[in-house]
Amino acid sequence: MPELKDVSKVYDSIEELEDEYGYKNTIKALAISLNAITSKRLEKTIDVLIRYAKGVIKGADLDEDR
Structure with a gap:
């Protein structure tokens, strides 16, 4: 990882x-977001990742328990 x-x-x-x-919701949302990002330029997509x-x-x- 760069x-x-x-x-x-x-x-x-991420802490916020x-x-x-x-x-659990944060991890799920980040996983969904990472899957949705198609750009290979990580530094430009980090802010997009958090907003997404x-x-x-x-x-x-x-659901917190899923």
């Missing part, structure tokens, strides 16, 4: 998602 310029921003954003939506994951969580009924 080194990210601002890895702390990624960790902070976990705090707001729970660990938040949209997945808000737009879907993700």
Whole structure:
């Protein structure tokens, strides 16, 4: 995996998602988001990933126990 310029921003954003939506929902949303991203340029897609994951969580009924 290529080194990210601002890895702390990624960790902070994921922690915020976990705090707001729970660990399992965050992992599910990130997995769905990663599957949806087709760009190979990771640094440009990280912000898209976080925004997309938040949209997945808000737009879907993700059961915490699934």
